[in-house]
Amino acid sequence: MLAMPVLLCGIMLATACTKPANDSPAAKARASAEAAEVANALLNFAKCMREHGQNVPDPDPATGELRIPPPSSHERGSPWDVATQACQHFLPGGVFNPPPNAQELEQLRAFAVCMRAHDIDMSDPETSGADIGKIEIHGRLANATRAEADNDPVYKAAMEACRDKLPASANGGTK
Incomplete structure (x- = not known):
């Protein structure tokens, strides 16, 4: 994944x-x-x-x-x-970023919902444990490299539509 x-x-x-x-x-x-x-x-x-x-x-x-x-x-x-x-x-x-706070987790969840609405099979962020904030891409892009996903037209369109939902600390986060 x-x-x-x-x-x-x-x-x-x-x-x-x-x-x-x-x-x-x-x-x-x-x-x-x-x-x-x-x-x-x-x-x-x-x-x-x-x-x-x-x-x-x-x-x-x-x-x-x-x-x-x-x-x-x-x-x-x-x-x-x-x-x-x-x-x-x-x-x-x-770079080291601390785990997201409650507001950032909600923003990550909204981002994941948006990405799913744009045909990218993506999990909600982990809300506890060592992987807090981690989001996984599933489906056809599950094994894609970063470059492959970034060049995928559906993924690119979804990122364009959903990027504003990411917390500022995500630095425009992609995989």
Whole structure:
């Protein structure tokens, strides 16, 4: 399934999205190298967070996912905030966003409803646990790469129609 971590909520970073654009040996090697680089970055992020006193597990070796339970505090200057500021440079893209609040979850739900109304089979956002805010695309685009979905005319039209429903923190979120 194509995951849509519009907020990297409760953080789920996956290396599975590094599917090669074609099946050539060079593309496969490039995708494998990118996946290894992301996996190493996530491992370093987890280690750094632990060095800063936060209970963050290593990425799952089988899936490459890093699942972090939502912290109890997101206040500026909290131990969690200090740790994420110190360690976010390890993240692919150097971005860490906290889990969505109730208003953002409602906006994500409205976005998912809109996308479904525009023929994109999409789940409502997770509302609890480590994957809070995560949205998955099902159906014909479930196994599509980001580029494939972004080039799909139905998906493009749905994003155009529904983008304004996303919370500002989603950064225009796509998969």
